[in-house]
Amino acid sequence: MDLGQPALRLFAIIAVVALPGLAALALVLAFAESWVASVGVGTVVLLIGLATLAWGALIAALTSRALSRDLQDVVAMATRGDALSPSAEGAEDDLRAAQRKLRTALDERNRQIATLASDVVGAPITGGPVEVAARVVGVARQVTGDPTWQLVALPATDAALPPGVYDDDPATPVRAVDELAQWAAVTGEPERLTPRHLIGPWGAVVVVDISTGDDLAGFLLAPWEGRPEPTPAERDLLSLIGQAAASALEHSVLYARLRIQTDELNRLAAVQSDFLRGITHDLQTPLTSIRALAAGIGEDADLSDQGRADLEAIAHQADRLRRMVGQLLAVSRLDAGALEPRQEVFRVEPILERTWEALRAERPFTQSTDEPMLLAVGDPDRLEQVLWAVLDNAVKYSPAGSPIETRVGGPAGASPPGPGDWIEVAVVDHGRGLSPTEREHAFDQFFRSDEARRAAPDGSGIGLYAARGLMEAMGGSIHLEAGEDEGTVVRVRLPAEPIPTGEA
Numbered sequence: 001m002d003l004g005q006p007a008l009r010l011f012a013i014i015a016v017v018a019l020p021g022l023a024a025l026a027l028v029l030a031f032a033e034s035w036v037a038s039v040g041v042g043t044v045v046l047l048i049g050l051a052t053l054a055w056g057a058l059i060a061a062l063t064s065r066a067l068s069r070d071l072q073d074v075v076a077m078a079t080r081g082d083a084l085s086p087s088a089e090g091a092e093d094d095l096r097a098a099q100r101k102l103r104t105a106l107d108e109r110n111r112q113i114a115t116l117a118s119d120v121v122g123a124p125i126t127g128g129p130v131e132v133a134a135r136v137v138g139v140a141r142q143v144t145g146d147p148t149w150q151l152v153a154l155p156a157t158d159a160a161l162p163p164g165v166y167d168d169d170p171a172t173p174v175r176a177v178d179e180l181a182q183w184a185a186v187t188g189e190p191e192r193l194t195p196r197h198l199i200g201p202w203g204a205v206v207v208v209d210i211s212t213g214d215d216l217a218g219f220l221l222a223p224w225e226g227r228p229e230p231t232p233a234e235r236d237l238l239s240l241i242g243q244a245a246a247s248a249l250e251h252s253v254l255y256a257r258l259r260i261q262t263d264e265l266n267r268l269a270a271v272q273s274d275f276l277r278g279i280t281h282d283l284q285t286p287l288t289s290i291r292a293l294a295a296g297i298g299e300d301a302d303l304s305d306q307g308r309a310d311l312e313a314i315a316h317q318a319d320r321l322r323r324m325v326g327q328l329l330a331v332s333r334l335d336a337g338a339l340e341p342r343q344e345v346f347r348v349e350p351i352l353e354r355t356w357e358a359l360r361a362e363r364p365f366t367q368s369t370d371e372p373m374l375l376a377v378g379d380p381d382r383l384e385q386v387l388w389a390v391l392d393n394a395v396k397y398s399p400a401g402s403p404i405e406t407r408v409g410g411p412a413g414a415s416p417p418g419p420g421d422w423i424e425v426a427v428v429d430h431g432r433g434l435s436p437t438e439r440e441h442a443f444d445q446f447f448r449s450d451e452a453r454r455a456a457p458d459g460s461g462i463g464l465y466a467a468r469g470l471m472e473a474m475g476g477s478i479h480l481e482a483g484e485d486e487g488t489v490v491r492v493r494l495p496a497e498p499i500p501t502g503e504a
Contacts, residue, residue: 016059024048129161131170132252136210136245138168140220143241151210151245152181154217160256161218161249180205184221195238197229206230208242210249220245273335283325290318316360323358323388327466330385331445334469341379341474345497348376348383348408348425355387356404361395363404370409374423374496378474383494386470386478389463390427390490397455398431398487405429410496422476423496428489434482442480443468467492 025048028035133151140149151166154177164174165181180202188196188207196207203225210218220242224230230238294315298308333339349369356365376383394404405428410421432451434442441447446461464478471478475495482488 013059020052020055024051129249129252129256130166130174132248133161133166134168134170134172136220136248137166139244140222140241141168143237144222146222149220149222151220152177152185152218154185160253181221184219195230195235195242197224206238208238208245210242210246218249269335273332279328283321287318287322287325291315291322294318319358323385324460326385327389327460327462330382330466330470331462334466334473339469339473341382341470343377343474344380345375345377346380348423348494351380351384352387352406352408352425355384355391356406358388359391359395361391361404363395363401365404365406367406368408370407373499374410374421375499376423377495377497378476379470382470382474383492386467386492387425387427389467390478390492393463394427394429394431394488394490397452398429402430421496421498422493425492426489427492428487430487433484433486433488434480435484439480439482443478 025045028044028048133153137149137151140151141147153161153163153166155163162174163177165177166172166174183200183202184198184205184207187198187200194209196209198205198207203223204227206222206224208220210220220238294311297303298311298315303311330339349367352367356367391404398404407426407428408423409426410423432455435449435451438449438452441449443464445465447465448461468478471492471494477493478490480488480490
């Protein structure tokens with residue numbers, strides 16, 4: 001079908017309808033001026049308009065079938081996007097070809113970005129910076145389809161990534177930084193992650209800087225001889241590649257550095273644990289001998305009162321040192337995961353009394369027990385270690401002569417007590433309390449604040465650390481409540497059972 005015919009027919013119909021009315025209006029205005037003046041111009045226009053509408057209705061009735069067919073053709077042409085004249089077909093073909101080219105370019109760019117995103121997610125930062133550098137080169141080559149990309153790590157780079165030229169295979173030996181790479185590193189005005197198109201003695205190259213500060217300096221480089229300067233779209237893509245490369249390399253360098261530091265810390269921790277285990281075992285034997293000799297000498301009836309007092313002081317200090325060695329041994333076993341406390345059922349009150357007597361502190365001491373009466377479930381020797389550390393701290397960090405209060409009780413309102421209950425020992429002192437920082441780090445190994453060092457220079461900083469580990473190993477807990485200048489309350493909890501009838 002001739003694509004021009006529908007439009008011509010529509011034009012002819014419109015002309016046939018409109019021209020008679022226009023001609024009549026012109027004739028009336030030219031030859032019947034007196035009549036127009038008498039009836040008015042508006043009336044004349046209205047009459048001619050009504051006549052034109054009637055004439056148009058008559059023409060439409062006569063040409064309705066052809067008009068309907070032409071309107072359908074026009075709608076179809078508009079829907080298909082066809083030209084209204086044969087001369088437009090060539091332009092339409094060119095437009096379609098441009099659209100296909102643009103669509104192909106967009107598809108390729110989407111593929112490149114998808115590939116880049118996939119490779120960024122899978123970047124093996126745990127494999128080491130050298131492996132990541134090779135992966136970065138592989139990503140650049142895969143995304144751009146250019147196998148000439150290489151990564152240049154400059155001498156300012158972190159030691160985890162040796163300087164040199166890297167390919168996409170981590171097994172390939174790293175090449176030395178050549179003259180081309182040195183020239184590219186100092187030519188132009190580097191802008192972070194912005195591609196540079198350089199022309200020099202070695203021809204044209206494109207450089208994408210991937211420096212991320214003082215820890216990492218380098219760039220991606222590809223020969224560009226014989227190719228036009230990168231378009232804005234290509235520059236944007238290369239910038240994305242540079243961002244991904246910088247992020248992956250930075251993360252890998254940080255991971256490698258942290259891994260080195262972690263390995264060193266683990267080594268030092270192992271050395272410390274070995275030292276603690278060795279020194280505690282070495283100290284236990286002479287301390288046991290000192291205690292035994294003191295006991296033997298104390299049986300001498302001829303010993304003077306002053307000598308007996310000195311001997312008791314020696315025995316007391318030997319017991320104190322033995323307890324400190326026991327703390328060190330407990331810490332080393334906790335760190336090694338080798339501590340296995342016993343599970344026994346026992347009364348807490350006698351252990352609390354015995355521990356306080358062993359401290360020989362010259363100050364008031366009160367002990368109260370709340371109902372219901374309970375038996376603790378755990379290791380009595382380990383609980384004694386915990387209570388000794390807590391009571392020793394209460395004595396050291398509170399004013400001389402101030403009272404130490406202890407309360408033993410179970411869950412409030414539990415009557416009668418049953419399975420799943422716990423028993424608590426609360427140790428209350430009236431010292432200076434703790435600052436927020438001290439409360440936060442009170443159970444850290446070897447932590448001692450400046451105030452604590454001034455109050456008790458001979459502390460070790462492992463008492464509460466060992467106490468927490470021992471309580472958790474027995475299925476219990478320990479925590480403290482303290483404010484500044486308000487004293488301290490330490491609560492030690494263990495699983496408990498009700499005392500059998502007749503034993504209370």
